[in-house]
Amino acid sequence: MPSQTSPSPVCPGCGGPARSVADTVADPAPPHADVADLTDRLAKAPAVASRGTTALHAGEGLIMAGVGLALAHGGLTGHATVPLVGGLLLALIALAGTALVVRNETRGRAAVTAGEARAEALWQPAYHCPGCASVFCPGGEPWQGRLTPEQFRKLVWTEAGYGGELEEGARAALVPPGTLPRPRGAQDHV
Numbered sequence: 001m002p003s004q005t006s007p008s009p010v011c012p013g014c015g016g017p018a019r020s021v022a023d024t025v026a027d028p029a030p031p032h033a034d035v036a037d038l039t040d041r042l043a044k045a046p047a048v049a050s051r052g053t054t055a056l057h058a059g060e061g062l063i064m065a066g067v068g069l070a071l072a073h074g075g076l077t078g079h080a081t082v083p084l085v086g087g088l089l090l091a092l093i094a095l096a097g098t099a100l101v102v103r104n105e106t107r108g109r110a111a112v113t114a115g116e117a118r119a120e121a122l123w124q125p126a127y128h129c130p131g132c133a134s135v136f137c138p139g140g141e142p143w144q145g146r147l148t149p150e151q152f153r154k155l156v157w158t159e160a161g162y163g164g165e166l167e168e169g170a171r172a173a174l175v176p177p178g179t180l181p182r183p184r185g186a187q188d189h190v
């Protein structure tokens, strides 16, 4: 759904019409063949597991641990060593794995929540030009220049504090120095 609040700005690179990044991500309209992954390339934040998904993973892990304990209990009452040891091992691995998954998912969610406002401030005003595949902010506010979608995503994610979540390939993108103006306070004392 196109936004009706502002007129479409013209791309400073090729002079073509640009769409806001928010609209582009919400509806990566054809005519370009490579739009399929635009939503990912311009994403404001990494996809994180919802609370419900984490609860589901925890539930699955606990069921596995329960199966292991039942097996171990059967081994104990039947004086069989293999199911006893195997069951205990299964329970331990299930619990450790579940703890790790739950911790990682919770951390990822917390990082995205913590950086949300900062990411939003850099991401929301940005426009994407489908003609030359560049991202820019009309008027150079709050950041200036033209970036590739990869550079743009790195800028947003890094500033939001979850740059570490970028895939290895995406980390290689270099954001040109001066894209983000220095905070005013830093220049006042010169």
Ligand SMILES: [Zn+2]
Pocket (backbone or CB within 6 Å): 011, 012, 013, 014, 015, 016, 129, 130, 131, 132, 133, 134
């Ligand atoms: Zn352009």
